[in-house]
Amino acid sequence: MPRKIYGFVSRSRDCSPGGWYAGAVMETRVCPWWLAYSFDNPLRRLAHPPEKLLSDWVRPGMTVLDIGCGIGHFSLGMARLVGPGGRVIAADLQEQALAVVERRARRAGLADRITTLRCTADSCRAAVPVNFALAFWMLHETPSAEAFCRQIAGALAPGGRFLVAEPAFHVGQDDFDVELAAAARAGLRLIDRPRVRFSRAALFGI
Ligand SMILES: C[S@@+](CC[C@H](N)C(=O)[O-])C[C@H]1O[C@@H](n2cnc3c(N)ncnc32)[C@H](O)[C@@H]1O
Numbered sequence: 001m002p003r004k005i006y007g008f009v010s011r012s013r014d015c016s017p018g019g020w021y022a023g024a025v026m027e028t029r030v031c032p033w034w035l036a037y038s039f040d041n042p043l044r045r046l047a048h049p050p051e052k053l054l055s056d057w058v059r060p061g062m063t064v065l066d067i068g069c070g071i072g073h074f075s076l077g078m079a080r081l082v083g084p085g086g087r088v089i090a091a092d093l094q095e096q097a098l099a100v101v102e103r104r105a106r107r108a109g110l111a112d113r114i115t116t117l118r119c120t121a122d123s124c125r126a127a128v129p130v131n132f133a134l135a136f137w138m139l140h141e142t143p144s145a146e147a148f149c150r151q152i153a154g155a156l157a158p159g160g161r162f163l164v165a166e167p168a169f170h171v172g173q174d175d176f177d178v179e180l181a182a183a184a185r186a187g188l189r190l191i192d193r194p195r196v197r198f199s200r201a202a203l204f205g206i
Contacts, residue, residue, distance in 0.1 A: 050077020068138025149186035
């Protein structure tokens with residue numbers, strides 16, 4: 001059966017005409033870390049300015065989770081928003097992505113606010129309760145949206161918020177509705193449907 005992965009339709013198990021889509025990526029639906037460079041570039045700051053997009057929910061002193069952080073576009077912005085007294089947990093499956101986040105954090109002088117966390121597809125619980133969690137363009141890559149949302153619900157501090165944004169070009173409205181239903185079953189309460197460019201988005205609480 002052909003599978004659609006980030007706009008590529010693959011008929012083979014290695015998910016690409018040339019076989020470049022390799023390793024664990026081909027067995028799951030995970031965006032390879034280096035593909036993030038194709039959308040995580042200076043132009044992205046115009047479409048998804050992290051501080052502007054998240055400033056309603058991320059405040060100085062907070063502990064926040066950027067899950068599926070990729071190469072850290074939002075982790076860096078969140079680190080600026082939480083300030084010197086706050087903490088960002090940047091979590092991803094892919095070690096190479098986390099290495100890029102660490103390098104970018106050092107260059108930006110934000111390394112003391114960002115902790116990287118390697119997780120597995122089935123398990124990624126921050127060790128501390130978080131005031132805000134972000135899953136940007138990643139929920140559709142998880143093996144079970146419901147199990148994933150249940151973990152996030154368990155990681156949120158009282159009053160905490162969870163923002164999900166899915167790429168509209170890749171996740172249709174029907175699929176997004178299925179994710180919203182999974183989130184509800186996982187105990188997340190839909191609070192708002194914020195507008196996020198090129199995305200379908202939802203804000204949850206517990
Ligand atoms: C399309 S990228 C988006 C990266 C980042 N959120 C952004 O918007 O720039 C999706 C990322 O989610 C990560 N990911 C996928 N499933 C995950 C899971 N179950 N737990 C943690 N990270 C996951 C992938 O490794 C990949 O780096």
